[in-house]
Amino acid sequence: MSPDTAPTDAEAACFEAGIKFGSLYHQFAGTPVSPDSAPSLETAMEESIENQPHCTEVSVDVRIDELEAALAESTADYTELTGRFLDVEIVVDYEGREVVTRMEMEDSYPLMRLESVRDRA
Amino acid sequence: MSPDTAPTDAEAACFEAGIKFGSLYHQFAGTPVSPDSAPSLETAMEESIENQPHCTEVSVDVRIDELEAALAESTADYTELTGRFLDVEIVVDYEGREVVTRMEMEDSYPLMRLESVRDRA
Amino acid sequence: MSPDTAPTDAEAACFEAGIKFGSLYHQFAGTPVSPDSAPSLETAMEESIENQPHCTEVSVDVRIDELEAALAESTADYTELTGRFLDVEIVVDYEGREVVTRMEMEDSYPLMRLESVRDRA
Amino acid sequence: MSPDTAPTDAEAACFEAGIKFGSLYHQFAGTPVSPDSAPSLETAMEESIENQPHCTEVSVDVRIDELEAALAESTADYTELTGRFLDVEIVVDYEGREVVTRMEMEDSYPLMRLESVRDRA
Numbered sequence: 001m002s003p004d005t006a007p008t009d010a011e012a013a014c015f016e017a018g019i020k021f022g023s024l025y026h027q028f029a030g031t032p033v034s035p036d037s038a039p040s041l042e043t044a045m046e047e048s049i050e051n052q053p054h055c056t057e058v059s060v061d062v063r064i065d066e067l068e069a070a071l072a073e074s075t076a077d078y079t080e081l082t083g084r085f086l087d088v089e090i091v092v093d094y095e096g097r098e099v100v101t102r103m104e105m106e107d108s109y110p111l112m113r114l115e116s117v118r119d120r121a
Numbered sequence: 122m123s124p125d126t127a128p129t130d131a132e133a134a135c136f137e138a139g140i141k142f143g144s145l146y147h148q149f150a151g152t153p154v155s156p157d158s159a160p161s162l163e164t165a166m167e168e169s170i171e172n173q174p175h176c177t178e179v180s181v182d183v184r185i186d187e188l189e190a191a192l193a194e195s196t197a198d199y200t201e202l203t204g205r206f207l208d209v210e211i212v213v214d215y216e217g218r219e220v221v222t223r224m225e226m227e228d229s230y231p232l233m234r235l236e237s238v239r240d241r242a
Numbered sequence: 243m244s245p246d247t248a249p250t251d252a253e254a255a256c257f258e259a260g261i262k263f264g265s266l267y268h269q270f271a272g273t274p275v276s277p278d279s280a281p282s283l284e285t286a287m288e289e290s291i292e293n294q295p296h297c298t299e300v301s302v303d304v305r306i307d308e309l310e311a312a313l314a315e316s317t318a319d320y321t322e323l324t325g326r327f328l329d330v331e332i333v334v335d336y337e338g339r340e341v342v343t344r345m346e347m348e349d350s351y352p353l354m355r356l357e358s359v360r361d362r363a
Numbered sequence: 364m365s366p367d368t369a370p371t372d373a374e375a376a377c378f379e380a381g382i383k384f385g386s387l388y389h390q391f392a393g394t395p396v397s398p399d400s401a402p403s404l405e406t407a408m409e410e411s412i413e414n415q416p417h418c419t420e421v422s423v424d425v426r427i428d429e430l431e432a433a434l435a436e437s438t439a440d441y442t443e444l445t446g447r448f449l450d451v452e453i454v455v456d457y458e459g460r461e462v463v464t465r466m467e468m469e470d471s472y473p474l475m476r477l478e479s480v481r482d483r484a
Contacts, residue, residue: 025386047158088131143266274412278410286400
C-alpha cells in the first residue's frame with residue numbers, strides 16, 4: 001500500500017463508526033416492537049453494540065409517538081422495527097480520535113450522519 | 122381446500138409456534154453478546170417475540186458457561202449469538218390449543234422441539 | 243410426556259413449516275432491494291431456506307409493482323425488504339405429511355397461512 | 364459544529380464504507396448455507412449491498428473449503444453463515460474519494476480492514 005493511500009487514524013475511526021451503525025440497523029431491523037416492549041429493545045441494542053471494538057457509547061431512542069401513529073393505522077398492536085422509529089447516537093474512540101455519529105429522521109427519511117471527528121485529548 | 126386437508130386448530134397452533142421460533146432465532150442470530158450484556162438481550166428477545174400473535178410466553182436463557190468457554194478460546198471479550206448459547210421455551214395459545222416448544226442443546230447441536238400439544242381448558 | 247399431549251406427525255410437520263417461515267421472514271427482512279436486484283434475492287431466499295430440514299420447496303416472488311410504487315414516493319432507488327413486497331410459498335414434508343403454507347398480502351397486511359396438511363402418498 | 368471537527372470527504376467516505384460492511388455482515392449472518400446454495404447467496408449479497416448509496420462494488424466469496432470442513436464435523440449438510448466462511452471486498456466512492464475495504468480471515472478471526480483511501484481521479 002502506498003503511503004498516500006494509507007488511511008489516517010481519523011479515517012479508520014470513521015470506518016469503525018460506520019460498521020457499528022450498519023451492524024445496529026441491520027441486526028435489529030424487523031424486530032417485533034410495541035410501545036411496551038420498546039424500552040427493553042433500546043437497552044439490548046445499546047449494550048450489544050457497545051460490545052464492538054472501539055465503541056464507547058450507544059444511545060437508542062425508539063420514537064414512541066411515531067410507533068403509536070403507525071399502530072393507530074392498523075389492527076395490530078405491534079409492528080416491526082425500522083429506521084423511521086429510531087433516533088440513534090454512536091460514539092467511537094479509535095487511537096485517540098473520537099467520532100460522533102447520529103441517525104435521525106430528516107424529511108421522513110432516516111439519515112445516518114457523521115457529526116464530528118476530533119482528537120479526544 | 123378439501124375437508125380432509127384443512128388444518129386442525131392444533132396443527133395451526135403448531136404452525137404458529139414454529140413461526141415464533143424461526144423468527145426469534147433468525148432475528149437475533151449474529152447479535153454481539155458478552156456475559157455482561159446477555160441479560161438485557163434475553164429480556165429483549167422475550168418481550169419482542171411475545172408481541173407476536175398467540176404467543177403467551179417466551180423464556181430465553183443465554184448459557185453463560187458456554188459463552189465464557191467460547192470467549193476463553195479467543196482474544197475477544199464478546200462473540201455473536203448462535204444456537205449453542207441458547208436455551209429457549211416458547212408457549213403458544215391458539216383457539217384454546219396450547220403448544221409448548223423448546224430449543225436446547227443436544228449432542229452439541231441446538232435442536233428445536235415440539236414438546237406438547239393440549240387443550241388449555 | 244403423556245400420550246394425549248404428544249404431537250402427531252402432522253402437528254410436527256406444521257411446526258417445521260412455521261420454523262421455515264419465521265426464519266425466511268426475519269433473516270431477510272431489512273435487506274436492501276431494488277427492481278434490478280430482486281431476482282437474485284428471490285433465488286437466494288429460496289435456496290437458503292430449502293437447506294433447512296424437511297423443506298422440499300420454497301417459492302419467493304418479490305412484488306415488483308408494489309416495490310416500484312413505494313420507490314415512486316421517495317427519492318431513493320432502493321428500499322428495504324418487508325412483507326408487503328413478498329409472496330411466498332413453502333412446502334414441508336415430514337414423515338410423509340405434506341404441509342403447504344403461504345404468505346400473501348391480504349387487505350394491505352402480509353398474512354402467513356397454513357393452506358393444507360395431507361398425507362403425501 | 365466547529366470547523367476543526369467537521370469531517371473531511373475522505374472521512375465521510377470511510378464512514379459510508381463501514382456502514383456497508385456492518386450492513387452486509389449483520390443482514391446475512393445466520394443465513395442457512397450449503398456448498399450448493401453458496402453461489403446464489405454470494406450474488407444476492409453483492410447485488411443487495413450495491414444498492415446502498417455510494418457503493419460501487421461488492422465482491423463476496425463463500426469459502427467452500429472452510430464450509431465443507433465445518434460440515435464434515437457434523438451430521439448436517441448445511442450450516443449458518445458466519446464471518447469465518449466469508450471473504451468480502453467493498454468499494455465506496457464518495458465525492459471523488461475511493462475507499463477499498465476488505466474482510467478476510469486472519470488467524471482464524473474474521474477481520475474488517477480499511478485497505479486504501481485515495482482520490483479517484
